[in-house]
Amino acid sequence: MxxxxxxxxxxxxxxxxxxxERLDPAAPLLTGTDLAATRGDGVFETVVLVDGVPQAMEAHLDRFERSASLLELPSPDRVLWRTVVERVAAEMDVSRGAVKYILSRGxxxxxxxxxxxxxxxxxRHRTGxxxxxxxxxxxxxxxxxxxxxxxxxxxxxxxxxxAVNMAALREAGRRGASDVIFVSSDGYILEGPNSTVIARIDGEYVTPPVEFGILPGTTQADAFEALREGGDRVAVRALTVSDLSDADALWLCSSTRGAAPVRSLDGVAQHVDHATTERISAFLNARKG
Amino acid sequence: MxxxxxxxxxxxxxxxxxxxERLDPAAPLLTGTDLAATRGDGVFETVVLVDGVPQAMEAHLDRFERSASLLELPSPDRVLWRTVVERVAAEMDVSRGAVKYILSRGxxxxxxxxxxxxxxxxxRHRTGxxxxxxxxxxxxxxxxxxxxxxxxxxxxxxxxxxAVNMAALREAGRRGASDVIFVSSDGYILEGPNSTVIARIDGEYVTPPVEFGILPGTTQADAFEALREGGDRVAVRALTVSDLSDADALWLCSSTRGAAPVRSLDGVAQHVDHATTERISAFLNARKG
Structure with a gap:
């Protein structure tokens, strides 16, 4: 793209x-010795724009800081990175779109x-x-x-x-699917290659804990807010593979796609709850930033 | 560097x-959307030069092909990549040095x-x-x-x-060490972040099998050739952590450092076999390509 x-x-x-500094995106930017390119040694975030406004900026900056800290990179200057995202958003002049920002060890x-x-x-994934x-x-x-x-x-x-996330998505394609939910070697549900899991079990919306080594989901957090506003129960707790089989609806949340319902899991059709999906989407699309 | x-x-x-095309190494080469830089999505090899000659080229090209295949990248053209390594080596005009070559999904x-x-x-690591x-x-x-x-x-x-390999080396630094041997979650010795393990146990030189998800070591292969030439027994088999404690000498093999002896493991001094190290180094330094 x-x-x-x-x-x-x-x-x-x-x-x-x-x-x-604004540059031509098609022109070379990085040297052949940039550690982003030679070691995958850096961190990133992707923010979605709604009506041209970057969403969940603070949550993304929190996670950017956390990622940088785990890699022992210099702590990102929040004002600087917020400014660059806003500048890119302003110059794109589109109602929907995404801004990806990257910090490399250099x-x-x-x-x-x-x-x-x-x-x-x-x-097509950023239509709301x-x-x-x-x-x-x-x-x-x-x-x-x-x-x-x-x-x-x-x-x-x-x-x-x-590279592993991309290889997992290719494996999904080989199996006739389009996305992945990773499972830990001890049988717990983790996350998608670029998304956060929500499962509804006995009327409660559940996402796995970040202590399992997964990313704090910025869109999942907003989806939980939407659900709580609607009077639904939400929880953060461990989910096993058999818990997922008991779930009566599943979503994968990401900035660019929102809360996307799972219609099949390992080839087995899943119930899609259109009403709840639309309710979460309406909340996400009505965010002011 | x-x-x-x-x-x-x-x-x-x-x-x-x-x-x-020869370019200024300090000038930008890659766009900000190159998947090497945004996804770590590519493969590489590093070849050492001895007397200006690239070493173990065929073994490196074999591994480059294997890596590309695992990532479902286009199969590298061996003639092309051999040519570029030789061209870089020729223009460096140094007796020792290294050539790193990289294929990105683009x-x-x-x-x-x-x-x-x-x-x-x-x-200092490329003195032989x-x-x-x-x-x-x-x-x-x-x-x-x-x-x-x-x-x-x-x-x-x-x-x-x-990024994990680099983080592991930083963890080693925090523990007062300079390198790492990775252990599988089921207790088997794997490899270093950029090296292959050789352990001498009961007079036999042992390296773990590639079936454990480790890289085939190009320098380890040549070290085994040196050892076999000297009449030593070599073997490829599983090593547990307790096997390592029983080893009377250990080496980490890599293109740039050769067969480097381990002088301490988790803070415990290890016997360094200078004679064998020198014998392997002499063999590696006498290679003609």
Missing amino acids: KPLVLYRVDLRAGDPASAL DEATGEPTGWALGFAPT VPPELDVVLLDRGYRSDVATTAPWLLQGAKTLSY | KPLVLYRVDLRAGDPASAL DEATGEPTGWALGFAPT VPPELDVVLLDRGYRSDVATTAPWLLQGAKTLSY
Whole structure:
């Protein structure tokens, strides 16, 4: 997908005004020794625009900071990154779309961190109407406790080392599906390659805990707010594979797609709750930022 | 570290002569949407130069092909990549050094794979005399069977998604060590973040099997050849953590450092066999390619 807008972020600049430089997105930006490209050594976030306004900015900045901390990168300047996202959004001039922003450990030749932000146009996934998903369960290989016992595995950080996530999506395609829910080696539901799971079980909406080494879901958090406003019960707790079989509805939440209902799981048709999906979408689409 | 030479590899070109373009290594090469940089989605190899000659080229190309296949990337053209490594080596004009070559899934804006190769000058690790290493054991989080049961985890591929490897080396630093041996969640010795393990147990030199989801070691293979030539017994088989405690000498093999002896493991001093280390180094340094 072609980006519409590219800004380079100079992390040594003293203030946002002098840090930001608009460049041609099709022109080279990074050296061949940038550690983003040679080691996947950096972190990122993707923010969706609704009516041109970046959504859940604070939650995304919280997670960006958390990811940077897990990778021992310099703590991101929130004012700077908020400014760059707003600048990209303003210059895109689209009602829906997405801004991706990236912090790399930088060029190994200079030791300087690098930053950039990309504005992407709306796609069929950014219409505000989430797609219905065919999902497979795939082993993530890790126990649910590795974020605590082995923090160097970086579970819970949104890193640029996403080759496994992309390979899992290709595996889903081979199995006739379009998305994945990862399962820990000890049998717990984790997250999607770029989404957060919500399961409705006995009338309660449940998402797994971040202590399992998964990302805190910015869209899932807003979806929970929508559900609570509607009088529904929500909970954060462990879900096993058999819990999922008992669920009467499932969603995968992400910034770009919203709360997307799961219509099949490992080839078995799932009940899609259109009314709840629309209620969450309406809430997400009515956010002011 | 600053590279001395950079070549861009045009993967659409029909022949090596027109595919290679020498560029300034300090100038931008990759767009901000190259999947190497945004997803760690590509593969690489690093070849050491001895007397200006790239070593173990065929073994590296074999592994490059294997990695590309695991990531479902286009199969690398061996003639093209051999040519670019030789060209970089020739233009570096150093007796020792290293050439790193990279294949990325490419720019997501165009869908075209990207390739490049970097020539690095000698460092203290590329003198032909391997350093002595302080090593810690760290959990890799994966069972020893995931390469078979969960190929989407890409274990056994040398990918650009190396953030975990870099985080493990930082963890080693925090523990007063300089390197790592990864252990599977079911207790088997795997590999280092960028090296292959050899343990001497009861006079036999042992390295773990690639079926455990580790990289086939190009330098370890040559070290085994050196050992066999000297009349030593070598074997590929599973090693447990307690096997390592029984080992009377340990090495970590990599292209850039050679067969580097382990002088401490988790803070416990290890016997360094200088004679064997020198014998392997002499063999590695006498290779003709």
